[in-house]
Amino acid sequence: MSKVLENLEPKSVFSFFEDLTQIPRCSGNEKKISDYLVEFAKKRSLEVIQDKALNVIIKKPGTKGYENAPTVILQGHMDMVCEKNKDTDHDFSFEPLKLRIEDDMIKATGTTLGADNGIAVAYALAILDSDEIPHPPLEVLITAEEETGMGGANNLDHDNLKGKILINIDSEEEGTLLVSCAGGIRNIISIPIEWDNPSGDLLTYELRIRGLKGGHSGMEINKERGNSNIILGRILQGISINNDLYLAKISGGAKMNAIPRESDATLLVNSKDKTKIEEEIREWNKIIGNELKTADSDFRIEFEQSNGKYEKTFSKETMRKLLVALTLIPNGVQTMSVEIEGLVQSSTNLGVLTTTEESVLLECAIRSSVKTLKLDIVRKMGVLANLIGANSESEGDYPAWEYRKDSYIREVFVDCYKKIYGKGPIITAIHAGLECGLFDEKFDDLDMISLGPNMYDVHTPNEHVSISSTKRVWEYILKVLKSIK
Template sequence: MSNVLENLKPASVFKYFEEISNIPRGSGNEKEISDYLVTFAKKHDLEVIQDEALNVIIKKKGTTGYENAPTVIIQGHMDMVCEKNSDTIHDFEKDPIKLRIEEDMIYATDTTLGADDGIAVAYGLALLASDDIPHPPLEILITTSEETGMDGAIALDPKNIKGRLLINIDSEEEGFLLVSCAGGMRARQILPIVWETTNKETHAYHISIRGLRGGHSGGEIDKGRGNSNKLIGRFLNDLLNTFPYVMNKISGGSKNNAIPREADAVILIDPNHTSILEEKINEWNNIFKNELRISDPEVYIGYEKVENNFEKVFSKETTQKAVESLVLIPNGIQSMSMEIEGLVESSTNLGVVTTTNEEVTFESAIRSSVKSLKHNISNQSKLVADVLGCKFIGDADYPEWAYNPDSKLRPTFVDVYEKLYGKKPEVTAIHAGLECGLFKEKINDLDMISVGPNMFDVHTPDEHLSISSTERTWDYLLAVLKEIK
C-alpha cells in the first residue's frame, strides 16, 4: 500500500482517504469498499448495518457530556466517477488510484481522483476511529451508486436511521453552505441500426474530438465548456450536407453526469471527396477554436485514414438519424433562476453516446430545481426521439431539495463559521444533484445542510483536492459537532 499522504494533516483523514483510494469503487462496483466499511466498524466495535443495496450505516455513541444530544448523520457516497483519457492505461475494476501531491493539491495520475465523494468517507471514518473528539451520537451513512442514479439513497430504509440532523459532505467549495439543490433524471434515446454491406471502394476515416476540459455536468454546466458529442454532431451534420457518406460507429463520453471531453466516429466516403473532408476539418477546427477560445482553447477535431476492413455500415437513413440526434437532442443550460443570481435553474447534458450491434444510445442527465421544468426537458427530448423514430426511456428520477426556512442546523453552521473566521459563510443553492432530496422524501422532519472542502475539475482526470481546505473543513466540522448538545 502506498503512503503518499502520510505526512499530511489531518493525519487520520488522509490515512483513510489513501486507504479507500486503493479500493476500486466505481459506481456499480462497490462490494469491496462496502465490505471494507463493515470490517472497519466491526474492528472498532461499532454497530453497523449493510443493506441489500450495499449502503453502510455505522453508529457511534456520543462522547462524555453528549450522551443525550441529538443524533447527527454524517452522510456521503462511496462510489466515484471513473474517468480517464482514451490513451490512459488504467483498469477501474481492479487498479488503485495513483495519488500524487502538487503543492497544496492532491491529484490522481491521469484519472479521476475520487475526492467526490471519498473525502466524506474519510471524514466519517476518522470520526468513528477517534477517541478524543467531542461529538453527539453519530450515524455515518455511506450510500452507493450516487453518481449513476442515486440508487443507494433510493433503496435506503428510513427505519435504519434515528438521526434528524444530517450533514451531507458532498459539496466542493469551502465557505459555502448548501441548503437546496436540483433534482434530476436520466433520458435515453435509442436508435435501432439498419446495417448494410460495406462498399469496399470507399475510404474509411476516424473522426475525433479531443482537447476539451469537460467537468461536472451540474457544477460546470455554466462554464461554457464544449460538449464533444454536440461538437462532433455539428461537424458530421455539415459534412452530410456537403457530400453523402455512411457511418460505422459513433461514440463519446462515458458518464452522463460528466461533460464529455472526447468523441469518435468512423465514416466511409467516396475517395473523390477526400480533399473536401480535409477542407471541412480545417474549417471546423477554426470554428471550434474561435467559439471555445476561452473555455477550451486546446480543442481540436482530428481525422485519420483507417483500413476499410468493415463488413457492414449504417444505412444512409440510420447515418442521417444518428447525426440528427446529435444535433437535435437538447443540451446545456435551459433556464436560469430568477431568485438566486447566477444559479442555473435547469439544464441537460448529452453525456454518453454508444454504438452496439443493435443500436445507438444517446444518454443525457437532466437537472432542474423546478420539477415541472425537469419534465418539460424530458418531454422535449422524447419529442426528438419520436420524430426520429427512436425509442425513449426516462428513468432514475430523483427530487429536488427545497430550501427549509425553519432549519435549526443552518444557524449553528453560520455561527460557528463566524467564530472561526470572523465572517459569514455564503448560504446558497447548487445546480448539481445531491441525495438530500431523496432523504427528505423518506424522512420528512430531516434538517439538512451540505458542506465540503475545495475540490476542482471533478468528474475529469484533472480532479484535485485542496489539502489546506480539507484541514479547515475538518476543523469546522468538529467545531460544529462540539456545539450540538
Template structure:
C-alpha cells in the first residue's frame, strides 16, 4: 500500500480510505471490494450478510448504555465512476488509485478518485472497528452499482435490516444536510446503421472535441459546461452541409451520469476538401471558445490524419439520422424549481454516444424531482428515437426521495450542529439521485438524512476532497450517534 495518508487524522478513516483505493471497484466490478468488506467483518467477528447483488450488511451491537436506543443504518455505495483522460495510462480493472496530497486536498493522479463514495465506506469501517465510541446498534449497509443503475439498492431485501433511521454518507458539502433528491431514468436511444463501402482515394481523419471540464450530470448540470456529444452534433451538421463526409464511427463520453468531456469521430474526407475541413475546425474552436469562455475555456477542436484505411462508412441516411438525433435530443436543464430557489427541477444529459456493431447508442441520464416531468422528458426522447427510425430502451429507473417534514433525524442533526458550531446547518435538496428514495420503498417508515465532507469535481479526473472537512464531518457524526439515545 502507498501509505500516503498515514499521518492524517482521523487516522482510522484515512487508513481505510487508502486501503479501499487499492481495490478496483468500477460500477459492475464490485466483487473484490465486496469480498474486502466481508473479510473485514469476519476478521473482527462482526455479523455480516451478503446477497446475490453483492450488497454487504455488517452489524455491530450497541455500546453499553445504548441498548435501548434505536438502531441506525449507516449507508454508502461501493462502486465509483471510473474516468480518465484519453492519454492517461491506467487500467481501472487492475490498477490501484494513485493518491496524492495537495495542501488540504486529496487527489488521484489523472483519474477519478472514488471519494464518491469511498469516504462513506471509510467512515463506516472506522466506526465498526472502534471500541471507544458511544453509539446505538449499527447496521452498515454497503450497496453496489449505485453509479450506473442503483441495482444494488433495488435488489436489496429490506427484511435484512431492522433499523428505520438511515444516515446516508453520499453527500459532498460539509454543513449541508440533504433531505430530498431527484429520481432518474437511464434511457438508451438505439439507431441502426446502414453501411456502404468506403471510398477509395480519400483521407481518413479523426475529428476530436476535448478539453472540457465535464462533471456530475446532476450536481453540476447548472454550471452550463459544454457537452462534447452535443457540440459534435453541431459540428457535424455544419460540415455535412458544406462538403461530403463519410463517418465510420463516433464515440463520446464514458458514463451517462457524467457530462462528456471528449468525443471522437472517424471519417473519410476527399483530398480537395481537407483544407476546407481544417479551416472549419479552426472556426468552430473559436465559436466554442467564445460560447464557453466562462464555463469551459480550455475546449479544443482537433483534426488528425489517420493512417488506417476504412472498409465501410455510414450511408447518407444514417449520417443524417445521427446528426438529427445529436442536434434534437434534449440536454441540460429542462426546468427549475419554483419552490426552492436555485434548485434544478428537471434535466437530462446525453452522456454517452457509442458505435458498436451495426448500431449507434446514445445514452441519456434523465433526472427530476417531479415524476411526471421525468416521464415527459422520457416521452420526448422516445418520440424522437422512433421518428428517426430507432428505438428507446430503459436501462434503469429509480424514485425521487421525498422531503419528510416530520423527520426526527433532521431535528437531531440540526440540534447537534447548532450546539457544535453555534450556527444553523443548511437544509437542502439536490438535483441528483441518492439511494434514500429506493430504500424508503423497502423500509416502511424510514427516516433518512444525508451528509458528507467537501468533495469537488466528482466524476472527473480532477476529483478531490478536503482533509479538514473529513475530520469535521467525522466528529459531527460521532456526536450525533452519541446523542441518538435522545430520539
C-alpha cells in the first residue's frame, strides 16, 4: 500500500513520520508507540531502555572518527495532543490519522497532526536507521506524556543517560534557537453544584461558541485569540441579568494547554423571555464578532431551540458562582518580560470547562518564566475559589529553563547556521513549557538547545508542518552532528 508522504524528501524522515501517524499516541495512551520504538531499536541491534513511565532511550555509538566525541542526547516526546473538530468522526485510540498534502504543508483531516512532536521522533529514527550519517555517540531520548504535565520527563532516571549535551527538537519556528523556557502548573477550580427543579413554561436552548482558531496556550497566547470558555461565560453573564433562565449543563475545550475553540451550554428559558434573549444573542454575536474580527474572523454564536428535556438545573446560586468565576478568573497574558522584547512572561489559559454530577470544573494552564509570578497566579485562583465557596487545587508543577551564559552547543549551532545561510539565527526564549526545564533540574551541567521546523496551529485540528522547512532543519541538524568531534 502506497504512503501519502512517500515522494517527499528526506524520504526516511517522512516515512518514519507517516508510520508514527498510524499508531495511537495520545498523552496517557503511549504503550503502543513506546513498544514500537523498542522494537525499532531491537531490530537494529541498538541498546534500548524502556522505563516504567514508558520513556525510551536508544543508544548508538559514534561513527568512524567520532568514537571519542562528546555524547549527544537527541530528545523529543512520543505523545501528541489529540484534538478534533466537532463534526469529525475519529477515534484516536485506534484509528490512524488521515494525512494530506496541500502545497508545502502536511495536514491531517479534521484532527491534530501530531507533528508536535512526531517530527522530532522521525528525525531521530532516521539518524539511528542510517549507516551513512556521520555523528558522535548518540543517546536518543523519547519521553512520554509531555503534553499533559511532562510525566515522562518527571519520572526519568537520569542515571540512564551519560551525555552532557542535549538537543531538544520540540520548537516550531525555523531559524530560531531556544535557550530558555517558561515553567508551568495546572490549576483546577471545583465549584460544587446545588441542583434545582425549576417549573413553569420553560424552553430548552443550546448555546454554542464556534469558529474560533484556538491554538497553543503558550506559543499563541499573545495573539489575542478568543477563548470560547471565557466568551461563553461573558454571554451567559450578560443575558442572565434581565432574563429568567436556568443552566442545565456547560462544557468547553478539550485540553488544558490548548486555547479552547468550542464551548456549549444548555439553557432552560422562560417562554416569555424567548424573543428578548434571541435578540440579545444576536447583539452579542455582533459585539464579540467585532472585537475578534482580526484574530478570529470566523467567530459565531449558535443559539437553537432543542427538544431536550431536563428535570433539573443548576440552582440560581450555583449559576451565580459559576458566572462570577468565569468573569473574574485570570486568563490570557498576565505579564510581559522587560528583558526580552515581545516575550510573554506569565499567562493563564482556561482550557477546559466540565460539568459532573457533583461540580463544575474549571481547568487552567498557568505559565511563567518567574516562579514567584507563577505561584502568585495560583494564589489568585485560590482567592477566587474561596470567594465563591469553591475548591482550588494545583498539580503538575514543572520548572522553567534558565538561560545559560556559556554554551558550547549554542556556539556550534550558530556557527553551522552562519555557514549555511550567511547570517546568524535568532536566539530567544519561549513562553511555553519544554522538558528542558525538568532536565535542567535533574542533570548536573547539561548544555541544551531547542529547535524545530516551521509548524502552525499546533494543538488544533488545523495543525500543519512545512515540508521544505522540515528538510532544511534536517540538513541543519546533520551538519551540527558532523561538527561535534
